[in-house]
Amino acid sequence: MTCQRVRQNLLAWVEGELDESQWLKLAQHLETCEHCRAEAQQWQRLISTLRAIAQSDGIPLVPPRLWHRLSARRRKLPAIVSLFVTACVAFLLGWGVRGIAMPSDPPKTTFVMERVTNDEGRERKGMRACKGAGVQASGLSLCAETLPSHTSSPLRVRSVSVSSGNDFDRLSPLPPSRLRFESSLALNGATAMALNTWRKRSFHLSSLPFRFNANFPTDEFDLDNLGAVWQEESVNPTADESGYRIFVQVTDLKEQVVRTVLVDRREPSHVVAEWSEQRLESESATH
Amino acid sequence: MYEMELVRRAKSGDTSAFETLVHRYWAKAYRLAESIVGSTDAEDVVVEAFVQAWKSLQNFRQQSSFGTWFFRIVINQAKQWQRKAANLPTEPLEDEFRLSDEELSFRDIEAIACEWDWQRKVKIAVQRLPEHLRLPLVLRFWDELSYPEIAQVLGIKESTARMRVASALRQLAIVLAKLEALP
Numbered sequence: 365m366t367c368q369r370v371r372q373n374l375l376a377w378v379e380g381e382l383d384e385s386q387w388l389k390l391a392q393h394l395e396t397c398e399h400c401r402a403e404a405q406q407w408q409r410l411i412s413t414l415r416a417i418a419q420s421d422g423i424p425l426v427p428p429r430l431w432h433r434l435s436a437r438r439r440k441l442p443a444i445v446s447l448f449v450t451a452c453v454a455f456l457l458g459w460g461v462r463g464i465a466m467p468s469d470p471p472k473t474t475f476v477m478e479r480v481t482n483d484e485g486r487e488r489k490g491m492r493a494c495k496g497a498g499v500q501a502s503g504l505s506l507c508a509e510t511l512p513s514h515t516s517s518p519l520r521v522r523s524v525s526v527s528s529g530n531d532f533d534r535l536s537p538l539p540p541s542r543l544r545f546e547s548s549l550a551l552n553g554a555t556a557m558a559l560n561t562w563r564k565r566s567f568h569l570s571s572l573p574f575r576f577n578a579n580f581p582t583d584e585f586d587l588d589n590l591g592a593v594w595q596e597e598s599v600n601p602t603a604d605e606s607g608y609r610i611f612v613q614v615t616d617l618k619e620q621v622v623r624t625v626l627v628d629r630r631e632p633s634h635v636v637a638e639w640s641e642q643r644l645e646s647e648s649a650t651h
Numbered sequence: 652m653y654e655m656e657l658v659r660r661a662k663s664g665d666t667s668a669f670e671t672l673v674h675r676y677w678a679k680a681y682r683l684a685e686s687i688v689g690s691t692d693a694e695d696v697v698v699e700a701f702v703q704a705w706k707s708l709q710n711f712r713q714q715s716s717f718g719t720w721f722f723r724i725v726i727n728q729a730k731q732w733q734r735k736a737a738n739l740p741t742e743p744l745e746d747e748f749r750l751s752d753e754e755l756s757f758r759d760i761e762a763i764a765c766e767w768d769w770q771r772k773v774k775i776a777v778q779r780l781p782e783h784l785r786l787p788l789v790l791r792f793w794d795e796l797s798y799p800e801i802a803q804v805l806g807i808k809e810s811t812a813r814m815r816v817a818s819a820l821r822q823l824a825i826v827l828a829k830l831e832a833l834p
Contacts, residue, residue: 418792
């Protein structure tokens with residue numbers, strides 16, 4: 365066997381793909397040809413190293429954001445919202461909901477707020493409620509008072525899911541298309557919903573292009589209904605590296621309450637819903 | 652569970668089946684993406700590839716293995732990423748490939764092998780291979796594809812795939828020798 369012929373078959377030889385007769389011929393050549401033998405040995409070593417590299421460390425774990433991206437594409441997302449206690453008073457300071465339902469003097473308000481984290485629905489650590497909050501020029505001031513758990517606001521987010529995916533992601537800046545609430549959200553009495561984004565934390569139903577009416581009751585509200593308005597107003601994901609926030613307000617005249625839900629995607633692996641509930645004791649909501 | 656069954660379930664909307672496929676192919680896809688875009692962007696590329704695969708799963712007719720189909724997506728995503736990226740990946744050092752086979756010095760490479768960072772150097776050398784040689788090599792030894800599968804992924808003949816892997820090994824030896832010569 366010539367050196368040229370050996371070189372043509374060297375890979376198959378190293379990988380053990382030659383039949384016995386060919387293997388023997390090549391092996392005989394390698395015994396006598398130092399150059400071919402050296403090359404064969406090097407190939408064996410290289411292949412061995414390549415395979416070792418494939419088995420070696422240095423490969424990161426599957427990142428949580430992949431699971432989120434995949435779950436965001438699921439048509440049917442199981443209820444995967446759980447609760448954990450939060451002290452979000454500081455966060456809510458400056459959250460200007462003043463204009464939501466108080467055309468003149470600020471009414472006495474009751475706030476029930478929780479932060480919910482999507483974590484496979486396994487955690488539910490209760491809630492913190494605040495009463496006696498007042499609305500001031502700078503936003504909300506709250507005095508925290510823990511209520512017994514499950515006394516609870518009728519506003520419960522069963523899950524905040526995204527059916528068209530790629531939401532809030534720096535790679536695919538599409539907004540979510542679906543928010544799903546439990547029926548206990550008490551949308552029956554709702555008269556309006558509004559959406560807002562990170563950059564417009566303070567908003568009023570009547571002043572928003574996102575304003576829309578929906579036929580309630582429904583346990584699943586499809587934001588696709590917003591159509592072009594929503595698409596046009598989808599915020600620029602690069603505006604805030606921490607992610608998007610979308611506020612959903614439900615004005616419920618029957619119960620005299622305005623509820624605000626915040627969907628937060630700052631955490632790659634979590635969808636955080638946070639809400640406040642504002643009970644109108646002196647004024648009717650305007651929308 | 653057999654792969655085809657996993658795919659069948661995933662296509663019917665069973666996300667846990669797809670998650671199993673993700674775990675099964677994550678490392679291999681990462682190595683493949685890393686060989687194209689480098690380690691900095693490999694994770695992003697693979698994430699995009701899996702999302703794309705999930706979106707396109709209904710189009711997968713199972714005429715090939717899931718891996719073959721998916722690795723094509725990875726390669727496409729990686730190339731798309733390359734096009735978008737301002738900093739293109741390292742191009743082959745032209746002078747390394749002007750060397751003829753006669754200039755191979757396997758003794759030099761043997762010396763490299765003695766170094767503790769041999770594997771690291773091999774990885775660097777793989778990165779410096781031209782893409783048409785690098786991809787068959789990676790698919791063969793990192794992703795453990797057969798030659799017919801490599802041919803299918805890359806859209807080339809099986810004999811071409813074999814030839815390119817052999818050429819890649821030769822070029823790898825040259826690049827490693829070059830790396831050894833660097834200060």
